[in-house]
Amino acid sequence: MLHALEVFTTVAVGVMVGVEFSVAFFVNPILDGLPGDSAQHGRSHGARLLGGVMPLWYLTSLVLVGVWAGAGRHHHGAGLVASAGALLIVSVVMSVLLLVPINNRGRTWTAENRPEDWKEQMNRWDRFHYLRVAVIVAAFTLLAAAVA
Secondary structure, three states: OHHHHHHHHHHHHHHHHHHHHHHHHHHHHHHHOOOOOHHHHHHHHHHHHHHHHHHHHHHHHHHHHHHHHHHOOOOOOHHHHHHHHHHHHHHHHHHHHHHHHHHHHHOOOOOOOOOOOHHHHHHHHHHHHHHHHHHHHHHHHHHHHHHO
């Protein structure tokens, strides 16, 4: 049973990491390369879509890692799992304090109501997101090492 939890958790976190990596290195650069204000429209839509899904995904991943850490505390790799959990906590705190406030503003923007500094705000979000991606990639790497 523990092995199934390890695999399921690693896959769930890995797919989450893949989505966030894709947003950082593919989706947003593609949107930013579109003409006119298409980037702002695409980012607003993405903020609404992913902003509704990702909080649940982050919290579910954190709970799964917590269950794994508790159930496997006497097994090989327990320290790696606990460390991955700590990194996921850091990513949630980063999200709530740094990324969500920008995301919540951006999700409501239209061509008529967006602020003049909308691009600077999106660039700030991108920088925080790159850091968050690094944190969750590290967490995923620790989980993969714990399974191995």
